[in-house]
Amino acid sequence: MSVYKLKMRHTRRFQEIINTFLRHGLSHVLFRLGLTSRKSSKADAGGMNMQDVGVKLRHALQDLGPTFIKLGQVASSRRDLVPEEIAKELEKLQDHVSTVPFETIKAILEEELDGQLDQFFMHVDEEPLAAASIGQVHVAQLHSGEQVAVKVQRPNIETNVEKDLSIIRDIASYLEENTTWASTYRLCDLFDEFSRSMREELDYRVEGRNCERIGKQFEDCTTVYIPNVLWEYSTEKVLTMEMVTGIKANHFSSLDEAGYDRKLIAGRIVNSMFHQILEEGFFHGDPHPGNIHILPGNVVSYLDFGMVGRISDDMKYHFASLLIDLRKGHTKGLIKTFTAMGILTDDTDMRLFTRDVEDLQSRYYEVALNEISLGNIFMELFKVAYRHHIQVPMELTILSKAILTLEGLITKLDPELSIMKAIEPYGKKLVMERYDPRNVLKKSWNETVENLEILSQLPKDFKAIATTVRKGKLQLDINVQQAQIFLRRLDRISNRLSFSIILLSFSILMVGLIVGASIAGQTNMLWRFPIIEVGSIVASLMFLYLIITIFKSGRM
Numbered sequence: 001m002s003v004y005k006l007k008m009r010h011t012r013r014f015q016e017i018i019n020t021f022l023r024h025g026l027s028h029v030l031f032r033l034g035l036t037s038r039k040s041s042k043a044d045a046g047g048m049n050m051q052d053v054g055v056k057l058r059h060a061l062q063d064l065g066p067t068f069i070k071l072g073q074v075a076s077s078r079r080d081l082v083p084e085e086i087a088k089e090l091e092k093l094q095d096h097v098s099t100v101p102f103e104t105i106k107a108i109l110e111e112e113l114d115g116q117l118d119q120f121f122m123h124v125d126e127e128p129l130a131a132a133s134i135g136q137v138h139v140a141q142l143h144s145g146e147q148v149a150v151k152v153q154r155p156n157i158e159t160n161v162e163k164d165l166s167i168i169r170d171i172a173s174y175l176e177e178n179t180t181w182a183s184t185y186r187l188c189d190l191f192d193e194f195s196r197s198m199r200e201e202l203d204y205r206v207e208g209r210n211c212e213r214i215g216k217q218f219e220d221c222t223t224v225y226i227p228n229v230l231w232e233y234s235t236e237k238v239l240t241m242e243m244v245t246g247i248k249a250n251h252f253s254s255l256d257e258a259g260y261d262r263k264l265i266a267g268r269i270v271n272s273m274f275h276q277i278l279e280e281g282f283f284h285g286d287p288h289p290g291n292i293h294i295l296p297g298n299v300v301s302y303l304d305f306g307m308v309g310r311i312s313d314d315m316k317y318h319f320a321s322l323l324i325d326l327r328k329g330h331t332k333g334l335i336k337t338f339t340a341m342g343i344l345t346d347d348t349d350m351r352l353f354t355r356d357v358e359d360l361q362s363r364y365y366e367v368a369l370n371e372i373s374l375g376n377i378f379m380e381l382f383k384v385a386y387r388h389h390i391q392v393p394m395e396l397t398i399l400s401k402a403i404l405t406l407e408g409l410i411t412k413l414d415p416e417l418s419i420m421k422a423i424e425p426y427g428k429k430l431v432m433e434r435y436d437p438r439n440v441l442k443k444s445w446n447e448t449v450e451n452l453e454i455l456s457q458l459p460k461d462f463k464a465i466a467t468t469v470r471k472g473k474l475q476l477d478i479n480v481q482q483a484q485i486f487l488r489r490l491d492r493i494s495n496r497l498s499f500s501i502i503l504l505s506f507s508i509l510m511v512g513l514i515v516g517a518s519i520a521g522q523t524n525m526l527w528r529f530p531i532i533e534v535g536s537i538v539a540s541l542m543f544l545y546l547i548i549t550i551f552k553s554g555r556m
């Protein structure tokens with residue numbers, strides 16, 4: 001696609017995006033991307049202060065609205081792709097958005113719930129509790145008196161987001177066709193993954209279901225609280241939840257004033273996150289302090305389940321293996337895990353890759369645990385992977401982003417707590433579970449059942465073929481078994497035969513010696529007699545053994 005085609009397809013919005021970037025002094029960025037022919041007065045971005053670029057980019061994305069804000073937020077967590085200074089600026093994109101007037105919110109609520117507002121709520125606060133990029137949260141009271149938080153989607157958000165997603169997708173494929181870095185990083189794949197999660201976030205019913213699923217993980221837990229979803233007041237664009245009135249996890253002075261135990265809270269947050277990630281395999285993908293509230297009794301409450309991460313059993317194990325090998329300084333183990341993850345390609349230069357991994361692990365080997373940032377380790381590992389054109393699975397990138405976010409909060413809540421240390425028992429448990437014979441058996445049993453299920457779903461003809469193949473395999477197995485028995489017999493016969501041949505040779509040698517000695521008359525008569533007698537008896541016994549052995553071997 002050419003840049004002209006790109007402009008033609010989305011004339012107005014595309015121009016708006018370009019103008020916003022230009023207005024914020026980012027012409028050099030557009031020029032470098034080949035999206036504009038206008039050159040900046042400053043030579044290029046390379047000569048510019050990266051933090052300055054970050055600030056300008058943040059302002060531009062903020063002005064461009066929800067899709068770009070979310071894109072910036074996601075980019076801020078990809079330190080393997082985005083320079084550190086820019087990533088730090090993009091992190092600030094959280095929550096700084098304009099509010100939607102209450103009249104508009106009321107209209108959306110009434111349309112979505114299909115009735116007058118007072119039919120559903122006794123009261124709705126006109127002043128929003130929070131204004132986020134996709135929605136706005138209002139505190140309300142049900143007729144039952146229960147206080148709830150109602151999240152309402154911004155007007156026309158879906159149409160606008162779809163339009164933006166399609167423009168950015170076109171820009172991504174234009175860049176992939178025209179620049180090496182974009183094709184190396186498979187920009188379109190990355191962006192498609194972003195689009196998928198953005199579309200999911202536009203449907204609040206998905207968020208409600210995510211919330212319930214995580215709620216179930218802590219059903220019997222008294223130290224973690226997940227609010228209930230009120231489905232009768234929720235739709236695709238409205239999410240009503242039980243109101244959580246706690247203190248935000250990063251309001252440290254308020255926590256101290258209320259007499260909360262910061263260390264205890266930090267431990268509970270870390271353990272509840274690792275439980276979600278490494279035991280349940282389904283976790284809160286954005287545990288930033290605004291989404292974690294602390295309730296009386298140091299109870300941790302999570303909010304906002306728009307972004308969740310999923311991690312398969314295999315990936316959990318790979319993750320634990322990476323950690324353990326990093327700590328032990330096992331480069332081979334790390335390479336083995338990367339191979340097992342199936343992400344190395346035929347083009348991967350194993351020699352260079354091994355050298356880079358070695359270099360990385362040597363920096364962490366035997367460093368005190370509380371000095372290590374797990375999130376940073378993973379970002380660096382990903383950087384190595386990307387340098388070698390290895391696509392890191394999305395489930396791992398969401399995971400490392402969640403850990404990085406978590407670390408930011410934990411280091412402030414309890415500077416002595418080491419996430420690396422806290423994760424160790426979970427990692428060890430995972431590895432032990434992997435090698436537990438019961439699980440190995442269970443896995444192979446499950447695979448057999450799966451195969452049988454697949455077989456039973458095959459059409460009739462295929463079933464007949466499968467039966468013939470199975471019979472053939474059975475016959476083959478029998479033949480192999482018989483061949484093995486025959487070979488074992490042959491082996492035994494040859495062993496005995498070789499022993500017998502040695503004995504026979506020995507007997508012949510002895511007889512030969514005695515006969516030779518007597519003929520030559522060099523032997524004293526006094527002891528020639530017993531030698532001949534004993535020699536003949538030994539020779540006869542050996543001969544007898546030989547006959548018996550040959551006879552027995554033949555019958556086996």
Ligand SMILES: Nc1ncnc2c1ncn2[C@@H]1O[C@H](COP(=O)(O)OP(=O)(O)OP(=O)(O)O)[C@@H](O)[C@H]1O
Pocket residue numbers: 129130131132133134135136137149151201227241242243244245290291303304305306
């Ligand atoms: N059930 C609740 N109880 C108390 N406060 C809530 C509740 N739900 C949301 N909030 C408040 O509203 C803020 C924004 O809500 P939430 O995090 O769900 O929106 P968001 O997902 O960040 O929005 P967006 O997806 O538009 O970026 C939260 O950080 C929290 O302070």
